[in-house]
Amino acid sequence: MFALGFFLLAGLLCQSLGQYDYYDEYYIPSAPLEGVSSPTCAQECECPLNFPTAMYCNERNLKFVPIVPTGIKYLYLQNNLIEEIKTGVFDNATDLRWLVLDNNNITSDKIQAGTIDKLSKLEKLLFSNNKLTKPPGPLSKSLDELKLIGNQLSSFPANTLSGMENLTTIHLSKNKLTTESITGAFKGLKSLVLLDVSENKLKKPPAGVPSSLLMLYADNNDIDSIPSGYLAKLPVLQYLRVSHNKLVDSGIPAGVFNVSSLLELDLSFNKLKSIPEINESLEHLYLQVNEINKFDLTNICKFSSPVNYSRLRTLRLDGNNITHSSMPDDTANCLRQASEIIFD
Template structure:
């Protein structure tokens, strides 16, 4: 059991992030002014609290370039500045760096000089959101476990840009310009990946070639119109799937495609579905609001109803469809005996 604890803790953290899907880095650290005076080796533009000597706070200083980094710094906060380039020697003394936060700057891919990240051999977290990247920076340290590039101008992830990152567990790519072709094969070999968010992009399909270790996949607000029949069969660990605000229709959803035992939560809201897709009895949360569903088919949840045969659904939302309370058959009470929320109609 003890071997499972680190994995369970990681899953709990990632589920927390999922509940506030666009959580930023601010929960990771405290204000520098609460940590006491700055140490003597710190860059004058920043704070290196003597009570937290491994951190350097340079956030919100109107910086246009990365200041000198003294040896021994493990946590570097450079968010909310005006940095527009990263020189090749910017991190020459930062071989101990674990976390690097570069969110909300003006950095472009072309302004990151070759070799700029090669000294960051111990990097674990790279937060590079809300800049002007058109491609991810590479190569990255093999120790990296979390990568955030939200709100850039990424249209593709070139093959090999994430290769060798066997420790990477979490990737956040929402609010970019990614296409299905542009990310094809990009996640191959990421054997530890459990969380992938590609929401608010231009995907026509769910990402192909994702590793079988994946447990959470978020692809809301894209242009996805179909799901390959065997897609989820290749993801035996997948528990949370969100494909809301897309273009899914019955013709693009093969029979039984979502009927997999691993899924705990499935969000298909704000699509063009006309029928309730068949789901596995293990599913606990199903969101289908604002589709075009006109029939409550009990067989979508229960093929057979009995003492041991029933749906484990707890939350089922069907509001915003062509259904009313009278659309729900009486036998649904026995099939959905564990449901605590069943929302049907506009005002339920």
């Protein structure tokens, strides 16, 4: 399982480096091509003899979840035509750790009681690109990753994730969630490091997120302001992405982004007219396609000296109303570590 863990970690890290593309697929190993399955395996699937704890049922046009035999820890059901999860299919799967259900047609009302809620050792639930209107549950307290991308979620009850102290990553992008519908949803998640709520209907960043958070992605929403002191409550946050929203200068309180933990800040594709105040520790600042009309160097460097300067390596200002000639004379001293400053 070391190899699987390595690829999962690599996928997480790739999300947080530089200007980026979201990944939509999880690393799923293919079934070994040996043609021999365990005799207890469901006939619709494969259970390789050299990986006896895995059952591969992916890409088989299945319309149902087969009975899972005892001893299976990793179950791959992605890319099928499954519409429901019937009672009894997981009765013997008391050791199941990973359940992959991406790219099916499952609706919330077709997940019967006594199925997913019985999987007390489940660590990863990958349930993207289905037709869920609410999160499945109750879920295992052992869960460390929840992925519900591309469903039709419009509600997320506050107690859904209660007591899940091992949960580290939550992917909720491409749904219909509002700011109100996720209020209190992430309270008490002491291990949470990544929260992705991109492509929803939020008007404010999610409230009540735990102080352990390292990465918060809220691109492609309707966010028009950041609450005062919002980042002060997230003392280890390193990556904040709020591109493709409706942010304006009046919705950015003074100093709200001036926190020393932040390494990457993406405010591109908004309606800002000035460069917001940032901390000198920030390394990547994306402001392309706003309405910025002046280069206010003091919001990047309060003053410059041999020991006081910005750590910015990337600054994007293309698609605004300023050019290279707009930079003040002292810019080179302030941005001495910058390797990429982009105008039109």
